[in-house]
Amino acid sequence: MSAATPTSRDRTPRDRTLLVPTPATTARRPALDWRIRFAVLALIWGFSFLLIKVGTHGYAPFQVTFGRLLFGTAVLAAAMAVKRERLPRGPRTWAHLAVAALLLNALPFSLFAYAELTIPSSLAGICNATSPLWGMALSLVALSEDRPTRRRVAGLGLGFLGVLTVLGAWQGFNGLDVTGTAMALIASLCYPVGWIYVRRTLAGSTHSNLSLTSAQLLLATLQLALVTPLFTTLPDSLPVVPLLALIALGALGTGFAMLLQYGLVAEVGPTTAAMVTYFIPVIATVAGVTLLDEQFGWNTPVGALVVLAGAALTQSRPRTRQP
Secondary structure, three states: OOOOOOOOOOOOHHHHHOOOOOOOOOOOOOOOOHHHHHHHHHHHHHHHHHHHHHHOOOOOHHHHHHHHHHHHHHHHHHHHHHHOOOOOOOHHHHHHHHHHHHHHHHHHHHHHHHHOOOOOHHHHHHHHOOHHHHHHHHHHOOOOOOOOOHHHHHHHHHHHHHHHHHHOHHHOOOOOOHHHHHHHHHHHHHHHHHHHHHHHHOOOOOOOHHHHHHHHHHHHHHHHHHHHHHHOOOOOOOOHHHHHHHHHHHHHHHHHHHHHHHHHHHHHOHHHHHHHHHOHHHHHHHHHHHHHOOOOOOHHHHHHHHHHHHHHHHOOOOOOOOO
């Protein structure tokens, strides 16, 4: 599932070391190869949509999101304690992080939870893969520093053609829950909007990514703590399986997954680490079909492949000639 590291986008690992206010030290080599950690991250985020679906079987969508954020924040708080890091200081930084928390966590997580009340988890995972397409669309209206190229514009067109294929546009969207699908697509739009905001307000911060994101998740948790009681009531019981899904969604799918992502970005760079996005809908679809017995027509996998191909084109960079 899409997540943002507030100051890491389009930076090399060398650039990122400048963001940490401690002297450079010799980095310890991770015990596991980065490819194994990459695969684990793809599996965790791919199964997140199944966990959301299971969570909504016992709890209201806002409760699912609140539990997810609460357990995710707990994991990052533990990591902060182990590394003896502190939360950011300054009201301006916290104000920007509050907006980032809404755009990158509270709002999209809630929208996906509500969407999965009426759409399959596999479709939600495919909708999540449209985030790069939305980011490219925003760059066309000059909301981003990235300027479009012909290849990336072609990728945008191809990607949205894939979206129409997934939705079965030629059938008049017959049998499709429009509201749920729209929520999932809007959730995927929130991510690039949030990334652009973070890049313009928090890039160059002297705080570490762990410190910033821990504060961001904490603020998102507080936002849901305020909203959830207004729209839900306490459940009469605590269904075990949905509760375990919530714990796994938060602790693994949010907290631990972000720690994995940090390590990958630091070791192989943001471009390679971002490739995990293209495996998420495949895993989400396989999980939904095999474990939840979700059904779909031929257009869903075909359209998903077209979406991924278009998303890959939007993220491609022209090769630089070597002298």
